[in-house]
Each structure stands twice: as C-alpha cells, then as structure tokens.
Amino acid sequence: MSNLGFHFLFGELSGSGGLRVERAFRDTAPVTLESGSPLSGFKVIFFSISYEEDYINLVRMLFESGIETSRERRGGSPLIVAGGAAVSGNPFPLLDIADLFCIGEGEAPIGAIKDALAEMGPGEVEGLGDRLVGSKGIFVPGHGASFAERASADNFSKSAILTPSTVFPETLLAESGRGCPGRCTFCLARSLYHPFRPLPVAEFDRYIGRCASQVGRVGLVSTSVAAHPEFERLVDSLLEREISVSFSSLRAEDIDESKAAAISRAGTRSVSLAPESGSERVRFAIGKRVPDDTYMLAGDLLAAAGVRNFTLYFLAGALAEEERMVEETKGFLKRFKAVVRGSRISVHLNPLVPKPWTPMQYYAMPRANDLELSIEKIAAVCRELGMRIRRKSTRSALRQALLSTGDSRVGDAIVRMVTDGTSWKKALEMEKVDIDFPHETKGRGTRFAWEAIEGPVSRDTLIDIYERMGESGVVS
Ligand code: SF4
Incomplete structure (x- = not known):
C-alpha cells in the first residue's frame, strides 16, 4: 500500500463501475483482503511489480492459490495482467506466465483494458488479449508492442485508500x-x-481543497520531489491547511535556502540523498553530474534546517581506478560529516545492477567475490568514520541482475523453484539460464530480450552513452 502504482490500479478499476475489485498481497494470498475470496475465483488478476524480485512473489501467489502458472495450460482462466516499472523494463521473464503486460506508464493501457472489458460485457474476459493487440502500452505475448503514451500531469496518481497498515500509515x-x-x-x-x-500546483490545490478535512498527512511522491518548480508552494498549501507533509525522495542539486526552509517548516528530521559515488x-x-560541493551545500543547509539523520546511497561495482575512488570517497564522507555538524549519517551500499533501456544495460557486472571486495572497501571507510552501514547482499543483487536482464528461461526457473522446491541455483541450471550474461562484456552486437518491444529510447543512444563512459576510463 506504499506503492502509488498499486493505488492507481485499484482506484481506476474499482472506479469504473461494473467491476468487482479486491486487493490481494503476498501476505493475504491465496485470498483477497476485502472478502477473503480465493484468488482463483477471479476472472482477471492484475499485478503491479516495481522490483524484479517480486516476479518470484507473483509466481508464489499463483501457486499458493492453486492457479496454473503456465499461461498455455491456464488457458486464460484467470487472465494474468502484469505491469509496473520492473515489467516495463523487461517483461520477458514472465513471458510464459502472464497473459498481458502493461508497458510504460499505466494510464493508457489500463484505460484500454477498462474500455475493452466494458465493451465485452459483464463477466466476459475471453479474447481480451486479442482485442488489445496493437494498443500502445500493451504487450500480448507473440505480438509486437510499444511503450504507452506519457500521461498528462493533471492525472497523476493519488492514494485510493488510506490505511494504518503500511509504511506510511494514514498518509495520502x-x-x-x-x-x-x-x-x-x-x-x-x-x-x-x-x-x-x-x-x-492549481490542480493539486483543487484536489487537496476537496479532501482536506479527511486527511492529516500527505506524502509527496516523486523521484525528485524538490525539483518541482513550486515545491515551497506545494508544502505551504498543505501546512496552511494543518496537513503535515513528508517527501519520498530529495536530490541535493534541488536544495537551496528557500527549499531547505520549506523542508524545515515541514518538520523533516531525516533525509536521504544519493551521491551514488x-x-x-x-x-x-x-x-x-553533481559536484561534491553541491552535496556539501545541501548537507549544510539541511542540517541548519533541523535535519538530524542523513542516509547516503552509494553504488558499488567494478569501477576502474578503484583505489583512487576509495580515497576520494573517504574525502567526500569526511567533508560531509563536518558540514552536517553532528547529525547521524548512515550509508547504504548497493551493487550497481544493469537495468534495461539504460546505458548501463551494457555494463558487465562484476562477479560475487569482486563485488564483495568492492563493497567492503567502501564499508571500511564508513566504519573508520563512525558511520552506520547497510549493504544489499551480493546474492540478492546478482539474482536481481538475472531477473532484470533475463528471458523466459529465468521465469521457468522461478516456476521450478517455487513449485518443486528446487534451489535457485539448481533451477537456473536445469532451465539452462545463461548465468554469465550479466557479467559478460557487451557492445553494439549484443541483443537483449526486451528489444523485441519498441522502447522509450533508441539502442544507438544507449550504446553511444555507454561507450563514452568507457572512454572516460571509469567503467571497466
Ligand atoms: S538516479 Fe538520477 S535520474 Fe534516477 S531518479 Fe535519481 S537523480 Fe533522477
């Protein structure tokens, strides 16, 4: 319930009339939250998947609900629709599992699905995929597809339900x-x-004006909340209505005195920043392309504004001239520690995982031992400086890399692991998954599974950028 994509989906479908829509989660399956009905009794099941590792949870939910995981054997009953950021990047691990995929922003494909269901009449879902072949943002296995049109900013998502049972309780x-x-x-x-x-902002004001009496707290969600050109007005329009406000994610380069003051008025005491290196x-x-000085200025302004806890996100991986990088990191952290004047600093260390449709899809991820060594070098610097560390396990990062860059064989391995209890390693081996793929050197000749879809950016653009990184000597 902390995922706005999920709220969007639930709100859109349940608001369309004529559909009975209920929620199910990994921890409520095999039944729904609302009526406790078995998932297997529903005609369509939609999954919103932001993180690749939830591909495994999708298969678990189907299996534990007694629903056939193979698309072919299931015969469209129920129909499985998958969407969300991970699926938009690379739906191919679920190719033999789901019936339909929503690719890109959800507004257009969910609108098309709703319209098709309405045309087909009550209870009818057979042939839904055939009707939607060719719709932008819909991928029906065996057919071509292209990304959805971008949504209008007027229709951005809001919570469909307020609940205490979430990371952001009772927060809109x-x-x-x-x-x-x-x-x-x-x-x-x-x-x-x-x-x-x-x-x-006018749209936001209108919306908040309508629901202000029922809302005590608003969480502003964006990859870069303070990049909003009228950030301060957004914050103040809530505070003036005695609604408290929190922020999902801030970028150092957006923080100036005025924005730090707004963050202070909001009473924010903890901020995460992501220098990455x-x-x-x-x-x-x-x-x-953000200089060290920008982080120092942001740290200084935010500490002066009352922020007492900083979390810094760093990426780890085989970047060339690593010793020099470790020394530079030490210098960066020492300076940051000084500017935040006694605030607590935690450092999150995450291996860099290659993602589809990004220049880094060409990146050859280091193997487990090298990754461990790379993370440990930065962790040692953090320990020396008295900072708390959280590190993502390399095992999980390597699994994520296989899921984000894999094809249907990875999905078959998930099915085998979930349904037979086979270990992940063994399942990959049995399904002949190319486990070296994320680690291989790639280039112009490399073909990726997701390129069967007309993507949001051309492969020439991506490889050009990646090659320029190689020339800089930073990516090995
Ligand atoms: S990682 Fe970079 S591009 Fe992505 S949301 Fe953060 S600042 Fe924006």
Missing part, C-alpha cells in the same frame, strides 16, 4: 511529479518516465 500519497531532470545512466526510472513533468569523477562519468 500524491504524485508531485513524474520523471526526473537527472540523467543517471543506471536509472530505470529515468528511462521509463522521461521527461520530468511536475504536477500543476563519493568520487566526483566517477559520479560525473555515470551521468550524475
């Missing part, structure tokens, strides 16, 4: 912008949701 989530002005070469969100579109040289090379 509102999408304050989509896309990001940044150009980070590893970022799937940037590729999928480009260009940056801020929510019009403590080395300015590496950061620029991977597309995050």
Whole structure:
C-alpha cells in the first residue's frame, strides 16, 4: 500500500463501475483482503511489480492459490495482467506466465483494458488479449508492442485508500511529479518516465481543497520531489491547511535556502540523498553530474534546517581506478560529516545492477567475490568514520541482475523453484539460464530480450552513452 502504482490500479478499476475489485498481497494470498475470496475465483488478476524480485512473489501467489502458472495450460482462466516499472523494463521473464503486460506508464493501457472489458460485457474476459493487440502500452505475448503514451500531469496518481497498515500509515500519497531532470545512466526510472513533468500546483490545490478535512498527512511522491518548480508552494498549501507533509525522495542539486526552509517548516528530521559515488569523477562519468560541493551545500543547509539523520546511497561495482575512488570517497564522507555538524549519517551500499533501456544495460557486472571486495572497501571507510552501514547482499543483487536482464528461461526457473522446491541455483541450471550474461562484456552486437518491444529510447543512444563512459576510463 506504499506503492502509488498499486493505488492507481485499484482506484481506476474499482472506479469504473461494473467491476468487482479486491486487493490481494503476498501476505493475504491465496485470498483477497476485502472478502477473503480465493484468488482463483477471479476472472482477471492484475499485478503491479516495481522490483524484479517480486516476479518470484507473483509466481508464489499463483501457486499458493492453486492457479496454473503456465499461461498455455491456464488457458486464460484467470487472465494474468502484469505491469509496473520492473515489467516495463523487461517483461520477458514472465513471458510464459502472464497473459498481458502493461508497458510504460499505466494510464493508457489500463484505460484500454477498462474500455475493452466494458465493451465485452459483464463477466466476459475471453479474447481480451486479442482485442488489445496493437494498443500502445500493451504487450500480448507473440505480438509486437510499444511503450504507452506519457500521461498528462493533471492525472497523476493519488492514494485510493488510506490505511494504518503500511509504511506510511494514514498518509495520502500524491504524485508531485513524474520523471526526473537527472540523467543517471543506471536509472530505470529515468528511462521509463522521461521527461520530468511536475504536477500543476492549481490542480493539486483543487484536489487537496476537496479532501482536506479527511486527511492529516500527505506524502509527496516523486523521484525528485524538490525539483518541482513550486515545491515551497506545494508544502505551504498543505501546512496552511494543518496537513503535515513528508517527501519520498530529495536530490541535493534541488536544495537551496528557500527549499531547505520549506523542508524545515515541514518538520523533516531525516533525509536521504544519493551521491551514488563519493568520487566526483566517477559520479560525473555515470551521468550524475553533481559536484561534491553541491552535496556539501545541501548537507549544510539541511542540517541548519533541523535535519538530524542523513542516509547516503552509494553504488558499488567494478569501477576502474578503484583505489583512487576509495580515497576520494573517504574525502567526500569526511567533508560531509563536518558540514552536517553532528547529525547521524548512515550509508547504504548497493551493487550497481544493469537495468534495461539504460546505458548501463551494457555494463558487465562484476562477479560475487569482486563485488564483495568492492563493497567492503567502501564499508571500511564508513566504519573508520563512525558511520552506520547497510549493504544489499551480493546474492540478492546478482539474482536481481538475472531477473532484470533475463528471458523466459529465468521465469521457468522461478516456476521450478517455487513449485518443486528446487534451489535457485539448481533451477537456473536445469532451465539452462545463461548465468554469465550479466557479467559478460557487451557492445553494439549484443541483443537483449526486451528489444523485441519498441522502447522509450533508441539502442544507438544507449550504446553511444555507454561507450563514452568507457572512454572516460571509469567503467571497466
Ligand atoms: S537523480 Fe535519481 S531518479 Fe533522477 S535520474 Fe538520477 S538516479 Fe534516477
């Protein structure tokens, strides 16, 4: 319930009339939350998947509900529709499992599905996929597909339900912008949701004015909330109505005195920033063209505005001249520690995972041992400086890389693991998954599964950017 994509889906479908729509989660399956009905009794099941590792949960939910996981054997009963960021990047691991995929922003494909269901009449879903072949943003296995049209900023998502049972309890989530002005070469969100579109403030005011009496807290959701050109007005329009406000994600380059003051008025005490690398040289090379000084200024302004906890996100991987990078990271963290004047700093270390439709799809991910060593070098610096560390396990990062760059064989391995209890390693082996693929050197001749779909950005653009990174000597 912290995922706005899920709220959008639930709100759109249940608001369309004539459909009985209920929610189910990994921890409520095999039944729904609302009426406790078995999932297997529904005609259509929609999955909103933001993270690749939820492909495994999708298969678990089907299996535990007694629903056939193979699309072919299931025969459309029920019909499985998958969408969300991970699926938009690469739906192919689910190729033999789902019947329909929503690719790109959800507004257009969900609209097309709703219209088709309405035309087909009550209870009818047979042939839904055939009707939708060729609709933008819909991928029916065996047919071509292209990304959905970008949605208008006037219709950005808001919570469909307020609930205490979520990471943001009783908080109305509102999408304050989509896309990001940044150009980070590893970022799937940037590729999928480009260009940056801020929510019009007048539209937001109208909406909040209508529901202010029922809302005590609003969470502004965007990849870059403070990049909104009228960020301060958004914040103040809530505070003036005595609605408290929180932010999903802030970028250092958006923080100036005025925005730090608005963050202070909102009472924010914890902020996450993502320098990705403590080395300015590496950061620029991977597309995050933000100087060290910008982080120092943001840290200074935010600490002065009352922020007491900083979380810094760093990427780890085999970047060339690693020793130099580690030294530069140490210098960066020392400076940051000084400017935030005693605030607590936690560092999250995540291996860089190649994502579809990004220049980094060509990146050869290091193998587990090298990744471990790379993470450990930065972790040692953080420990020396008294900072708390959280690190993503390399095992999980490598699984994510296989899921994000794999094809239907990866999906078959998931099915085998879930239904037979086979280990992941063994299942990959039995389904002949090319486990070396994420680690291989790639180039202009490489073909990716997802290129069967007309993507949001051309492969020439992606490879040109990647090759320029190689020339900079930063990506090995
Ligand atoms: S700043 Fe964040 S959201 Fe924007 S492109 Fe970079 S990683 Fe993606």
